[in-house]
Structure formats: structure tokens, C-alpha cells
Amino acid sequence: MLYLAQVRKNDFLDQYELRLLARQEEEHLWVLITEESLILLGKGNTMSDNLLVLLELSATGEIEKIEDATNWVLYLVKTYLSTGITPDFLQEETERAEQWRQNLTLQNQDLARRTLELEARREQIQALEETLKKERNGLCQDNRDS
Known part of the structure; x- marks a missing residue:
């Protein structure tokens, strides 16, 4: 050491x-x-x-x-x-980096939430499409039977 x-x-x-x-x-x-x-x-x-x-x-x-x-x-x-790096400067940079990290974490959480919402909406749309197909098939079947 x-x-x-x-x-x-x-x-x-x-x-x-x-x-x-x-x-x-x-x-x-x-x-x-x-x-x-x-x-x-x-x-x-x-x-x-x-x-x-x-x-x-x-x-x-x-x-x-x-x-x-x-x-x-x-x-x-x-x-x-010689470049002016002082303990205060380093502390400020550390705090700024921590703020960026927290900001990125919040953005990532928001993006994950939006992705889940989009996935849920996609599933709802697919379910509606299936329901419409079934109803359309049912109507077509009713028209043939008449």
C-alpha cells in the first residue's frame, strides 16, 4: 500500500x-x-x-x-x-453530478411508466380489435342466416 x-x-x-x-x-x-x-x-x-x-x-x-x-x-x-480545481469546485461538481443522476433517474422512471401505459393501451386496442372482429363476424353470420 x-x-x-x-x-x-x-x-x-x-x-x-x-x-x-x-x-x-x-x-x-x-x-x-x-x-x-x-x-x-x-x-x-x-x-x-x-x-x-x-x-x-x-x-x-x-x-x-x-x-x-x-x-x-x-x-x-x-x-x-494550476487549473483552479479547488475543493469547493469539486464539491460543486459532485453536487451537480448528483443532481444530474437524480434527474436521469426521474426521467427513466417516467419513461418506464409511459412505456407501461403504452403497453396497456396497446393491449386494450388489441382487445377492442378482437371484440370488433367477433362482432363483425357475428353480424356477417346473422346476415347470411337471414
């Missing part, structure tokens, strides 16, 4: 540790980690204090990969922040 972490120097243990800040849930969905989660890097590992890194952890919690997050952060700035 992929995490965003900050490198910190633990002076008491005289080694660096990673403070987990966020976890990737899906490709474009990250969740902030609110409780303090730390991973010790070990005595031989030295990194810049406060450096942001992307951290890949195995299912057992072992560090599989660490890389500087600078390029990733720059990609986010270029992709999302």
Missing part, C-alpha cells in the same frame, strides 16, 4: 523515522491518517529531516520502496492546482 510520509529525526533513539501522513485507498483517493503512525528506519538510514516521501509498504508492514515525493507533489500542483 502506498503512503505519503514525512521523515523526522528521533533524537531519543538517534535514528530517523517516518511519520505516515496519508494512505492511498484508490488511484485518485487518499485518506489522511489522523493518529500518529511512525515507522523507524533503522540506524544506518539517513535522510533529510522533514522530507516528504512516498512509501510503499507490504501487507506485513515491511518497507518495500521509498522515494522522494517532490515529483509527485509537483505533478499534483500541475494537474490539479
Whole structure:
């Protein structure tokens, strides 16, 4: 699993540790980690204090990969922040999409209701046609008998 972490120097243990800040849930969905989660890097590992890194952890919690997050952060700035996409904008778009979805649902329900009404009318017309045929056949039969 992929995490965003900050490198910190633990002076008491005289080694660096990673403070987990966020976890990737899906490709474009990250969740902030609110409780303090730390991973010790070990005595031989030295990194810049406060450096942001992307951290890949195995299912057992072992560090599989660490890389500087600078390029990733720059990609986010270029992709999302330089085009004016703000949380408010995203919220508005989400609300608008939800309104469209609700509108489409109502239209679909209305269309289904109309389809059922048309089917019922078609059945009524067919029944009337059958009744007319029977009456016509009955009249023709009566005319022959007379």
C-alpha cells in the first residue's frame, strides 16, 4: 500500500523515522491518517529531516520502496492546482453530478411508466380489435342466416 510520509529525526533513539501522513485507498483517493503512525528506519538510514516521501509498504508492514515525493507533489500542483480545481469546485461538481443522476433517474422512471401505459393501451386496442372482429363476424353470420 502506498503512503505519503514525512521523515523526522528521533533524537531519543538517534535514528530517523517516518511519520505516515496519508494512505492511498484508490488511484485518485487518499485518506489522511489522523493518529500518529511512525515507522523507524533503522540506524544506518539517513535522510533529510522533514522530507516528504512516498512509501510503499507490504501487507506485513515491511518497507518495500521509498522515494522522494517532490515529483509527485509537483505533478499534483500541475494537474490539479494550476487549473483552479479547488475543493469547493469539486464539491460543486459532485453536487451537480448528483443532481444530474437524480434527474436521469426521474426521467427513466417516467419513461418506464409511459412505456407501461403504452403497453396497456396497446393491449386494450388489441382487445377492442378482437371484440370488433367477433362482432363483425357475428353480424356477417346473422346476415347470411337471414
